[in-house]
Amino acid sequence: MKLESSDMKEFKADMHIHTCLSPCADLEMSPRNIIKQAKRKGLDIIGICDHNSAENFPAMEKSANKEGIKAIGGIEITSREEVHIMGLFGNESDLFFMQEAVYSNLHGVNDEERFGLQVVVNENDEVLGFNNKLLIGATEMSVEEVVDLIHKFNGIAIASHIDRGGFSIITNLGFIPEGLKLDALEITEPTYRDKINKGKEFVFITSSDAHLIDDIGKRHSCFLMKESTFEEIRKCICKENGREVII
Amino acid sequence: MSIRDIVKTLGLKVISGEELLESEVTGGYAGDLLSDALANSKKGNIWITLQIHQNIIAVASSKELSGIIIVNGRKPTEETIKIAREEKIPLMISNLLTYEVTGRLYEIGIK
Numbered sequence: 001m002k003l004e005s006s007d008m009k010e011f012k013a014d015m016h017i018h019t020c021l022s023p024c025a026d027l028e029m030s031p032r033n034i035i036k037q038a039k040r041k042g043l044d045i046i047g048i049c050d051h052n053s054a055e056n057f058p059a060m061e062k063s064a065n066k067e068g069i070k071a072i073g074g075i076e077i078t079s080r081e082e083v084h085i086m087g088l089f090g091n092e093s094d095l096f097f098m099q100e101a102v103y104s105n106l107h108g109v110n111d112e113e114r115f116g117l118q119v120v121v122n123e124n125d126e127v128l129g130f131n132n133k134l135l136i137g138a139t140e141m142s143v144e145e146v147v148d149l150i151h152k153f154n155g156i157a158i159a160s161h162i163d164r165g166g167f168s169i170i171t172n173l174g175f176i177p178e179g180l181k182l183d184a185l186e187i188t189e190p191t192y193r194d195k196i197n198k199g200k201e202f203v204f205i206t207s208s209d210a211h212l213i214d215d216i217g218k219r220h221s222c223f224l225m226k227e228s229t230f231e232e233i234r235k236c237i238c239k240e241n242g243r244e245v246i247i
Numbered sequence: 248m249s250i251r252d253i254v255k256t257l258g259l260k261v262i263s264g265e266e267l268l269e270s271e272v273t274g275g276y277a278g279d280l281l282s283d284a285l286a287n288s289k290k291g292n293i294w295i296t297l298q299i300h301q302n303i304i305a306v307a308s309s310k311e312l313s314g315i316i317i318v319n320g321r322k323p324t325e326e327t328i329k330i331a332r333e334e335k336i337p338l339m340i341s342n343l344l345t346y347e348v349t350g351r352l353y354e355i356g357i358k
Contacts, residue, residue: 081298142300142324143300170282171280171281171282172279172280172281172282172298173281173298174281174282174284174285174302174305175281175302175305177301177302
């Protein structure tokens with residue numbers, strides 16, 4: 001295999017950031033505030049992954065573009081086992097097809113007083129409306145169905161914060177199910193990878209799972225690849241031609 | 248007490264392991280986090296859970312549990328049923344919720 005290391009660069013990426021659309025995220029998590037902090041932290045790429053929705057991605061992307069940051073659209077989907085799986089997508093069409101599939105498997109109405117507001121905004125931080133779905137709830141899809149759907153819409157499937165106590169595939173399902181086609185695993189502590197990798201070759205990322213401005217970029221991954229595009233990120237996760245994720 | 252006694256008393260629907268219903272139940276474990284089931288269930292326990300994912304069979308098998316009662320009328324996936332048959336794990340369904348299934352088991356002497 002020919003290495004293409006000569007034209008490769010390291011891109012600093014935080015692929016797991018919530019916005020004010022997630023009921024549990026701070027209301028300060030608006031596009032302008034997020035981008036300002038991402039820039040301050042020197043991030044080249046950010047992943048926008050709200051709970052079971054992607055409605056703030058268009059605003060986030062416009063805001064990011066103005067500052068030369070690459071925003072990747074995603075959804076942090078809750079499976080029926082209450083496992084969080086992130087789907088990252090290369091374009092809005094795939095992202096919103098995924099959102100439709102999630103919505104049709106998600107029931108209930110948000111209780112703003114108890115769970116928090118779900119604010120849909122534009123790139124100028126102006127409120128466009130409030131999402132009234134129970135975004136904090138679980139869908140009716142199994143982890144396998146979630147991962148298959150993400151792939152159907154050409155996305156990258158990453159199990160969220162697997163080394164944490166809540167909503168983690170390891171905590172809830174004991175171990176990673178045989179044959180589940182995850183593309184990568186998100187961990188909080190880089191050393192955790194040695195625990196999981198016995199006899200298997202998983203790809204790991206670290207990211208902040210920021211719900212507060214100050215947490216953006218608290219953890220990040222470095223993508224060694226050619227340019228900051230979704231397709232390069234995919235190749236990086238597949239370790240194509242010398243590309244790699246450094247945590 | 249045997250699984251058959253429990254099936255009869257609680258009116259459970261048996262999905263797999265019909266041939267193993269004479270096995271002795273030594274106690275119970277209730278919970279939905281498989282990591283906790285791996286850590287805290289004991290050999291011979293009957294496991295009460297709402298999880299229907301196939302990983303429950305691997306946990307039951309590895310911990311040598313006597314069987315699994317799925318609550319709230321949830322239906323295990325086809326894959327779960329297939330593996331339960333292969334691994335010979337009695338899999339049962341109750342229409343009751345965890346609290347009531349556990350309480351009734353305790354009442355009939357599964358402690």
